Amino acid sequence: MDWLKGSARLMIVSDLDHTMVDHHDSENLSLLRFNALWEAYYRYDSLLVFSTGRSPTLYKQLRKEKPMLTPDITIMSVGTEITYGNSMVPDEGWVEFLNQKWDRTIVMEETRKFSELTLQAETEQRPHKVSFYVQKEKAQEVMKALSAQLEKRGLDVKIIYSGGMDLDILPQGAGKGQALAYLHKKFKTEGKLPKNTLVCGDSGNDAELFSIPEVYGVMVSNAQEELLQWHAENAKDNPKVIHATERCAAGIIQAIGHFNLGASTSPRDVSHSLNSVSENSGPGHEIVKFFLFLERWRRGEMEFSEAYLSGLKAHSLPSFVFVHPSGIEQSIPDFTNAWRRSYGDKQGKEYRVWVDQALPTEIGPDIWLLKFSKWELSGQERRGSIATALLSSKDHSPSEGFSWVHLHQTGLDEAGASHYYADWLC
Numbered sequence: 001m002d003w004l005k006g007s008a009r010l011m012i013v014s015d016l017d018h019t020m021v022d023h024h025d026s027e028n029l030s031l032l033r034f035n036a037l038w039e040a041y042y043r044y045d046s047l048l049v050f051s052t053g054r055s056p057t058l059y060k061q062l063r064k065e066k067p068m069l070t071p072d073i074t075i076m077s078v079g080t081e082i083t084y085g086n087s088m089v090p091d092e093g094w095v096e097f098l099n100q101k102w103d104r105t106i107v108m109e110e111t112r113k114f115s116e117l118t119l120q121a122e123t124e125q126r127p128h129k130v131s132f133y134v135q136k137e138k139a140q141e142v143m144k145a146l147s148a149q150l151e152k153r154g155l156d157v158k159i160i161y162s163g164g165m166d167l168d169i170l171p172q173g174a175g176k177g178q179a180l181a182y183l184h185k186k187f188k189t190e191g192k193l194p195k196n197t198l199v200c201g202d203s204g205n206d207a208e209l210f211s212i213p214e215v216y217g218v219m220v221s222n223a224q225e226e227l228l229q230w231h232a233e234n235a236k237d238n239p240k241v242i243h244a245t246e247r248c249a250a251g252i253i254q255a256i257g258h259f260n261l262g263a264s265t266s267p268r269d270v271s272h273s274l275n276s277v278s279e280n281s282g283p284g285h286e287i288v289k290f291f292l293f294l295e296r297w298r299r300g301e302m303e304f305s306e307a308y309l310s311g312l313k314a315h316s317l318p319s320f321v322f323v324h325p326s327g328i329e330q331s332i333p334d335f336t337n338a339w340r341r342s343y344g345d346k347q348g349k350e351y352r353v354w355v356d357q358a359l360p361t362e363i364g365p366d367i368w369l370l371k372f373s374k375w376e377l378s379g380q381e382r383r384g385s386i387a388t389a390l391l392s393s394k395d396h397s398p399s400e401g402f403s404w405v406h407l408h409q410t411g412l413d414e415a416g417a418s419h420y421y422a423d424w425l426c
């Protein structure tokens, strides 16, 4: 996050399962719409925080299964683990804080006495989190008895029920809300308190996110009963919290619009040509628009037209070079020919392209360097590349659009770069 010099314009703190990620949307369209919105308009000056009940193991698994962005901060295991950046550097201060009045062994000893509790998988048992399954009908009663037992043993714990089945036991100071409060405090000390924070959730372990002062909140349309009930009892009159009419990530986009937190039209909801410019155009938007165009072109979602190919040319400087992951260089004529051949080659296939971590730097007057990663999904097969683009803003103004100067991609897939894009080059 060192790239962020001042306060974030918007900090989104979102749960994953059934909030950012819709497990009933096999094409992941609302997630892809959110991704395009974030990379086009927010990545460069805002913060994306994922806050999940999953352990690091299950979180990494989800990232492989779904087209998710890379967050700036990852909060896992129901607010008991906070990590920063791509390499997921743990927050040691948080770990120390959670050690207070916490003794895992005592929790294990006491919970063993409850036959209603079934221990969850080993991966989900963490240093500051012990997790079980319990039937909905028994949950309230067990929670009450257990909390009395643990108090007797001198522990100060928090027991949370989520999704009508999961029971988590954490130190009292832990949880998704406490983790967010800790981050806010930390940012405040650094003079970097985000201008706005939007929290997003669907189930019981998200409830405390909505009681952090000053935050905007969205319960997605598909929120669980236990969260809606908590809201009715505790936050009904708070105008800063809404129950969206849209599911999952579409509900998050809806809330951004509702609370006027910034651009809320995803580039995926706009059918533009390459040369369209918008008020909010910036280098991130340019990259998102370009790869979205590639996706639609290869899916054959637009008519084939030479005009689009001339558009490509008009969009680049004559000296433009594309360095392909295989190492081959393409100048404008080769590049446009490759586009011509690739028209509709992904028709009827589940082909999607998304951009992640598009971070621009203005390296000189009117010239931008963008580093980003780009992912492609074709049916089950997923390929990634890291890329660098040089863009120059037209007429000294990013809102007039950009000309492409250079694009260099390096393949990240295990099989190496040689077969990468073979279909695109041949």
Ligand code: GLC
Residues within 6 Å of the ligand: 052, 053, 054, 055, 058, 078, 120, 124, 131, 132, 162, 166, 167, 168, 205
């Ligand atoms: C995730 C975790 C699980 C936890 C649940 C609710 O599903 O994997 O351990 O109980 O979230 O917080």
Ligand code: MG
Residues within 6 Å of the ligand: 015, 016, 017, 018, 019, 201, 202, 203
């Ligand atoms: Mg959830």
